[in-house]
Amino acid sequence: MAPKLTAILIVAFSFLFQQTLAEVICEELPTDLCAFAIASSGKRCVLENTVNGGGESEFTCETSPVVVESLPGYIETDQCVAACGADRNFVGISSDAFLSPSFTSSLCADECFQNCPNIVDLYVDLAAAEGVNLPDLCRMQKENPHRSMLAVLSSNGAAGLDASSPASAPVTSQPGY
Numbered sequence: 001m002a003p004k005l006t007a008i009l010i011v012a013f014s015f016l017f018q019q020t021l022a023e024v025i026c027e028e029l030p031t032d033l034c035a036f037a038i039a040s041s042g043k044r045c046v047l048e049n050t051v052n053g054g055g056e057s058e059f060t061c062e063t064s065p066v067v068v069e070s071l072p073g074y075i076e077t078d079q080c081v082a083a084c085g086a087d088r089n090f091v092g093i094s095s096d097a098f099l100s101p102s103f104t105s106s107l108c109a110d111e112c113f114q115n116c117p118n119i120v121d122l123y124v125d126l127a128a129a130e131g132v133n134l135p136d137l138c139r140m141q142k143e144n145p146h147r148s149m150l151a152v153l154s155s156n157g158a159a160g161l162d163a164s165s166p167a168s169a170p171v172t173s174q175p176g177y
Contacts (some may be wrong), residue, residue, distance in 0.1 A: 007127075022073070023040045023065075023073065024037060024038065024039050024040045024043035024045075024072075024073040025039060025040070026039045026046075026062055026063040026064075026174070027060070027061060027062065028061075029045060029061045029075070030061075031047060031059040031060070031061055032088060033061075033075050033088070033091065034046070034047045034059075034061035034087040034088065035047050035077060035081075035086070035087075035089070035093070036076035036080075036081060036086065036088065036118060036119055036122070037073075037074065037075045038068050038071050038072055038073065038074045038075075038118065039063055039072070039073070040072050041063070041072065042067050042068055042069075042072040042121070043063050043064055043065065043066060043067055043068070044063075044064045044066045044067075044068060044122070045062070045063060045064070045091065046061070046062055046063075046064045046092060046093070047059055047060075047061060047062075047088070047089070047091050047092070048060050048061075048062045048091060048092070048162060049091045058170065059091070062176075066125075068118075068121065070117070070121070071117070071118055074118060076116070076118050076119060077116075080112065080115065080116035080118070080119055081119070083106065083111040083112045083115065083116060084106055084107050084112035084119045084120075085102060085103045085105070085106025085107060085112070085117055086103075086106075086107075086114050087117045091121065093126070094126070095099040095126040095127065095129065095130045097123075097126075098123075098126075098127065098130070098132070098137070104137070104138075105141060106118070107120070107123055107138070108137070108138035108141045108142060113138060117138050120134070123133070140158050
């Protein structure tokens with residue numbers, strides 16, 4: 001194996017192990033790393049706005065009840081947050097983000113959709129809770145952005161989308177996403 005390729009593989013594997021070897025506890029994360037992190041327990045971390053003992057508002061990182069099947073102990077990279085048009089400073093995460101054409105465009109872009117499985121998984125679940133299949137929404141967004149917004153705004157949330165797709169099965173929306 002070429003020395004250059006070996007060095008690249010070593011760096012890549014060390015990054016992966018660094019992401020998974022340290023225990024991630026949401027309440028111990030700094031607030032600027034909280035959003036889009038997954039605790040070692042497999043539960044999503046969520047930024048919350050709380051009032052401290054002095055009556056002042058402050059951000060804290062909390063463990064949500066939402067369990068992620070993959071990527072336990074994972075903290076999303078700044079590159080993926082930026083590529084997906086996400087913001088670590090949002091308190092909670094909502095499907096309202098789909099109403100922003102620029103967010104949906106960023107989320108559906110290959111830089112995000114193909115390279116950032118944690119963020120995509122989160123928004124697949126949020127879209128499904130609204131009766132929308134995210135891959136179909138992304139396909140529609142690329143073909144006709146205005147039609148994709150109509151699908152999100154429609155009364156049933158799934159206008160023109162493939163309701164038979166497994167990813168479009170209803171998911172219970174839980175606070176703290």
